[in-house]
Amino acid sequence: MAQMTMIEALRDAHDVAMEKDDRVVVYGEDVGYFGGVFRVTAGLQKKYGKSRCFDAPINEAGIVGTAIGMAAYGLRPVIEIQFADYVYPAIDQIVSEAARLRHRSAGDFTCPIVIRMPTGGGIFGGQTHSQSPEAFFTHSSGLKTVVPSNPSDAKGLLLAAIEDPDPVIFLEPKRLYNGPFDGYHDRPVTSWKKHPLGDVSDGYEPIPLGKAAIRREGSDVTVLAYGTMVYVAEAAAEETGVDAEVIDLRTLLPLDLETIVASVEKTGRCVIVHEATKTSGFGAELMSIVQENCFYHLEAPIIRVTGWDTPYPHAQEWNYFPGPERVGEALKKCMED
């Protein structure tokens, strides 16, 4: 075990995977010589050579399209889209090609690729460096979508994603890269270096996709969250005194239905939190699933706390971001009903 930031843990996952499997190739914009704008791939080109870790042209459709071709050949590309906000030019390649290749060719060709991208807000990135596009991917048949919330999971889930036989969208909450973030932007940043989840296992230990983790046990209300919102929910529970059970979904698709249902049946209440816009967001899916599976256990309407249905703002970031205050109000309201 070693204490790592999320960036170091992701780098370590790449390193371990590249060491273990020659088919793993890593590329993206600024990924090679420089090691990525967030430094996740730093040192990999030097260690594994330019044909296994290299810089790509600024063309997301080309990055994903070539990865699909490489996967069809038999490689295991792990590619970086510099910010999730930049993924849209590649949507056709992801949704129409990567996601469907196995099905449409009846297994003649498959697409084991990992598409990593920093996601979410909290860094004053404005509308082009802050979005949370997970629902675009969960809505598309044939993709798995993963959102780790800490260094230990980041490494284990990335290893699982790389060995997965199908395409995986790997969304890295960039506000968590250097430390857990509870939504209080005006307080000093805490570091992963002293956090128990910053203690990352050595070597090759994948964490299976499709399993949620209970981050805080509680009996009053279930909070479904992922990424940065896990820490915001924990902070809201502490501040309000509501005994919330905070579930970190970790994988959005496939979803760990059992853990969700067991928790909501226990608490009888549910609050769903995400940074992405509200309408048609992944929270709507979660709400439907809870309603379909737990209706007779529910004692109050399910509440969503999300980003507003506006473009992600710059100056107004903290009015947009669903911070502990808004989540706390939702917890209290859920308990009143």
Add this chain to the structure above:
Amino acid sequence: MTDDKTYQPLALNVPEPGCRPGDTPDFSYFEVPRAGAVARPAVDVDPDDMREMAFSIVRVLNKEGEAVGDWAGALTPEELREGLRDMMLLRAFDARMQNAQRQGKTSFYMQHLGEEAVSCAFSRALQDGDMNFPTYRQAGLLIARDYPLVTMMNQIYSNADDPLHGRQLPIMYSSKEHGFFSISGNLGTQFVQAVGWAMASAISGDTKIAAGWIGDGSTAESDFHAAMVFASTYNAPVVLNIVNNQWAISTFQGIARGGVGTFAARGHGFGIASIRVDGNDYLAVNAVAKWAAERARLGLGPTLIEHVTYRAGGHSTSDDPSAYRSADEGAAWPLGDPIDRLKRHLIRIGEWSDERHSQAEAELMDQVITAQKEAEKIGTLGGGKGPSPRDMFEGVFEKMPPHLIRQRQEAGY
């Protein structure tokens, strides 16, 4: 800063083809270089030293049916007869399947009429293990590699023996074994995937090459640009084929081409060796394909080939070309018909005859009809034995996740 100069109102330029329904076809603008006129450069030529080849057309067969010039002589009479049979088989196959669609045996079909030489001749320039990333009009790649006709038909009919289990639109074949990547149906996407496959071959220290395919209209897609920039940057061992058949459904090639003279000339901006070939000349296509494949295999990088041809039929069974182009245009097309031209050549060199041609036509049609009967015995779309609805849930992922198992059960399978 203000200026006393006044300007006329601007006007939008929307290019128009020279010939619409009712007009007399006029290809006088279309320059047809003499067969044999374009020299064959060494495969290690600097792309800068062959720039004019993007504006001319490599042609081997002349009007008299002779094979002339540097690009001639690469094929034996037996290989030429095989090529002729490939094209004739594809035409017979198309005729029967086009008709089967009209009879309601499937939902959709796309034929190759007039374009048979492009995929048939190209296919025989590749080696086993190379990979094509085709569009929907390159079934000659499969036919020339002896992919079973009955399997193609099973796919077209979406019957119980369809290797793709009824999941794909007719003619969207897939056969890794035959170097034929799964056809998407979305345009342009596969062009950059071919480059990725070729990069993977280079990363792996392999000797295999890839071939990408795109139509004249689809070169307007951003993926075309993506493919070119990646192929050029990484010097990928790939042959990038543009099939310029003059029409993208109802839109003439001038809408996609913009102001540039040819599609091949787009390669110049990337430093890619770019060449135009007479797509209705089996010998020329095969010779240029071999030249480009050799360049790729020697690590000399990508080649962009514009195959100049003509879509003599409709875009698909859902298309009626008489609504947007002159019915006489096909007959006026200056590069003729690929089967007629190769037949004429073989007769000219004493290796074929009208009698043998008629006999071959009958034999090939019999072969197609026999396969068709076999396929129809299994089923056609909506008739006979079809794939199970359960198949639609299979293969979305390698292992079916719980939510799909639940949905499959809900659907009753």
